[in-house]
Amino acid sequence: MTTPPSTTPRLEVDGLEVAFGGLTALSGVDFAVRDGETVALIGPNGAGKTTVFNAVCGIVKPRKGTVRIGGRPAPARATGLLAAGVSRTLQGLGLFDHMTVLENVLVPLTSLRAKDSLGRARDRLAELELLHLADRPAGTLPYPERKRVALARALVSDPKLLLLDEPAGGLGAADIDALAETVRRVAGTGCAVLLVEHHVDFVMDVADRIVVLDFGQVIASGTPEAVQRDPAVEAAYLGLEAVDAVAVSHSSSGRRGSAREGGSV
Ligand SMILES: Nc1ncnc2c1ncn2[C@@H]1O[C@H](COP(=O)(O)OP(=O)(O)OP(=O)(O)O)[C@@H](O)[C@H]1O
Numbered sequence: 001m002t003t004p005p006s007t008t009p010r011l012e013v014d015g016l017e018v019a020f021g022g023l024t025a026l027s028g029v030d031f032a033v034r035d036g037e038t039v040a041l042i043g044p045n046g047a048g049k050t051t052v053f054n055a056v057c058g059i060v061k062p063r064k065g066t067v068r069i070g071g072r073p074a075p076a077r078a079t080g081l082l083a084a085g086v087s088r089t090l091q092g093l094g095l096f097d098h099m100t101v102l103e104n105v106l107v108p109l110t111s112l113r114a115k116d117s118l119g120r121a122r123d124r125l126a127e128l129e130l131l132h133l134a135d136r137p138a139g140t141l142p143y144p145e146r147k148r149v150a151l152a153r154a155l156v157s158d159p160k161l162l163l164l165d166e167p168a169g170g171l172g173a174a175d176i177d178a179l180a181e182t183v184r185r186v187a188g189t190g191c192a193v194l195l196v197e198h199h200v201d202f203v204m205d206v207a208d209r210i211v212v213l214d215f216g217q218v219i220a221s222g223t224p225e226a227v228q229r230d231p232a233v234e235a236a237y238l239g240l241e242a243v244d245a246v247a248v249s250h251s252s253s254g255r256r257g258s259a260r261e262g263g264s265v
Contacts, residue, residue: 010192016065038193043213085160097139164195
């Protein structure tokens with residue numbers, strides 16, 4: 001049972017524009033995520049998905065536009081974001097490999113000076129079937145377990161807005177099913193979830209709405225069914241195949257970003 005949406009979106013991105021030197025990475029990006037809603041941000045490589053996350057977290061400074069969290073301007077610092085109820089997972093996980101699983105999951109609670117940190121951390125580990133690994137150094141675990149530790153660390157602060165960067169990447173089918181279950185459960189508590197993901201089946205399974213970026217602009221948004229039928233989305237992905245086929249045949253890099261340097265979107 002999902003929480004009814006509140007009137008103020010948990011996350012509002014309005015007219016976002018980000019440039020890296022001569023490269024316009026995002027232009028006029030608008031979207032919102034409400035409490036209890038799961039929104040997937042998809043698009044070909046280099047479309048600007050991670051840049052949106054980085055702008056939401058204050059890691060990159062927009063040239064134009066605003067990011068509001070719970071109706072207020074987004075805090076610029078990591079501790080401010082945590083206090084505002086924002087958690088994020090990273091593509092590279094960002095775990096402290098030499099620290100135990102439990103110590104990793106305690107980190108946000110230590111920053112927040114939270115009460116009953118140990119109990120909360122152990123609860124999250126139990127929910128993600130990691131409790132038996134609590135005393136193992138995080139760096140010694142296989143990738144799917146390390147990925148769950150990163151998720152437990154993001155969830156331990158009971159975020160109101162959860163940002164997941166490629167949560168299904170590198171996981172097998174059973175782990176992806178378990179992840180989908182976790183995302184549904186977290187959204188069911190009223191948390192707004194924004195995820196960046198390439199795994200189409202996972203996105204279709206968990207997302208209430210999908211926002212499609214291409215060359216830094218929103219080219220489609222709506223329900224998974226509507227977006228799947230959208231000719232602009234199909235064209236964007238077919239275009240990627242064409243660009244990649246050319247790039248791969250001429251160089252070792254198939255990344256689309258290389259095809260857009262110096263261009264504007
Ligand atoms: N720090 C940076 N400096 C310069 N250019 C950057 C920087 N970060 C991203 N870019 C460029 O901005 C564009 C958008 O990159 P971004 O990583 O947001 O895309 P993405 O959609 O997340 O791609 P992927 O799916 O490959 O992760 C790309 O052309 C990328 O090369």
